[in-house]
Structures are given as structure tokens and as C-alpha cells.
Amino acid sequence: MRISEVAKAAGVSLPTIHYYTREGLLSPLLKTAPNMAYYSPDCVEDIRLIKELQSEKFLPLSVIKLVLQARRDGQDIEHLGEMRTLLDDVFQPVVTGEPNPLTAGELMNASGLSAPEIKGLQSMGLLVPRKTAKGDVYDDIDLRVAGIIKELAGFGLELNDLGIYSRYIEVIRNEADEIHNKIHHMRGMDTVPVARLFSTLNSLKAYLATRVYRQALEMHQQDMDKKES
Numbered sequence: 001m002r003i004s005e006v007a008k009a010a011g012v013s014l015p016t017i018h019y020y021t022r023e024g025l026l027s028p029l030l031k032t033a034p035n036m037a038y039y040s041p042d043c044v045e046d047i048r049l050i051k052e053l054q055s056e057k058f059l060p061l062s063v064i065k066l067v068l069q070a071r072r073d074g075q076d077i078e079h080l081g082e083m084r085t086l087l088d089d090v091f092q093p094v095v096t097g098e099p100n101p102l103t104a105g106e107l108m109n110a111s112g113l114s115a116p117e118i119k120g121l122q123s124m125g126l127l128v129p130r131k132t133a134k135g136d137v138y139d140d141i142d143l144r145v146a147g148i149i150k151e152l153a154g155f156g157l158e159l160n161d162l163g164i165y166s167r168y169i170e171v172i173r174n175e176a177d178e179i180h181n182k183i184h185h186m187r188g189m190d191t192v193p194v195a196r197l198f199s200t201l202n203s204l205k206a207y208l209a210t211r212v213y214r215q216a217l218e219m220h221q222q223d224m225d226k227k228e229s
Contacts, residue, residue: 003028006039010047017047023061025050025068066180101130101137111146120159121149124166 007014017039020026026046028037046068053064102110104118113121121127126145129136138146149162179201
């Protein structure tokens, strides 16, 4: 199919298909010229899935790419269904109430943060707005993060004090990539219980974090005892 035919069948614009292609979500079967390429009819269904996961689940393109790749790798329907269930759990709305994306002004009003603070959080990667024709929009996770940042400010923590969480995001991203690659190359990967695996990994991280903070509190208490003695 020509790109114009794909766009018409999927109900999207040509720039959208070009964008998905640049991001690696779509790949032309044949490129006959710099401005001429042919796509598989399967791309129509891929685009519909991309739009569904974006509009209904607010999944980032990096995650959608994993779902598409799993389907192209021939993973069975049951395994893909399990992956979708996992993503539903991970990306379910965190905040109850209005589910619609928020503008910057709406996020400011809802969270109590100022425009410079929101801009600073974006530069740190703690807020990740989605680009639209009407400007940046924020999802439920952005709203929840903004609310937590506002609460932390009440404890005396400033934005500069939260720079460590930019590095934390990179650690999580590297972990996700490494675990995904490990699963992808496992023997009999179609039988890997993905949801249970990620639940177990989250439990591991929770216990490790609890241990670290417990040790930190014990050290803090020892320091306080020394000052009082």
C-alpha cells in the first residue's frame, strides 16, 4: 500500500505516518525513492492499535513499540493478552475524577505549582507532557507527580533537591530495557508469565528500598542519640 492509502484506511494524516516511521513503530516494506515507499496492509491495524493505546491507555510510544514488536515476533494471543493486562495495571489512571488530559494552566490550578516550577519539573524529566496541536497536555500521572512535589515543598524540599530523581528515572528506564531484552531472548519466551514477573520485580524493589531507608533511619537515630549523650 502507498502511504496515502495507509493514511486513508487508518484515518490518520501523512505526517502522523511519517512520525510513526521515524519512531520505529512502522517500517515500509519497500522504498522505491526518497519520497516513495510501500507499506504492508498490516500497518493499518498497527496504526489503529497505536491510536487506541495512546488515547485510551495514555501509553508512551516506547511502550507501544514493545507491544507491536511482540506481535510481530509471533507471540501467541494469550501472551499478548497478558502483556495488555499488565499494561492496563501499570498505566491505569492514578487519580480519580476528571480523566481528560490537562493543559498547563489546568495543571497549575490543580496542583498549586507555578509555571516556572512546572517548567523546571519538565526539564528534570519528572513531568512529561504530550505534544498536541493545541499545545502540551498532561496526564493523570503528571497530575499526581505535581501534587506530590507540592506536598514535598511543604517539608522544605525545593526543586533542586529533587534532581536525584532524574537519575532515578534513568535507572528505571535502564532496568526496563535490560529486563525486556532478557525476556525477549529467553527460551520459550511465550510462556513467561509477564504480569507475575513484573509484580515480583516490583516486590523486590520495594523490599530493597525499605531496607535502604530503614538503614538510613537507624543511622539518623544513632546520630541523634550521640548528640543527646
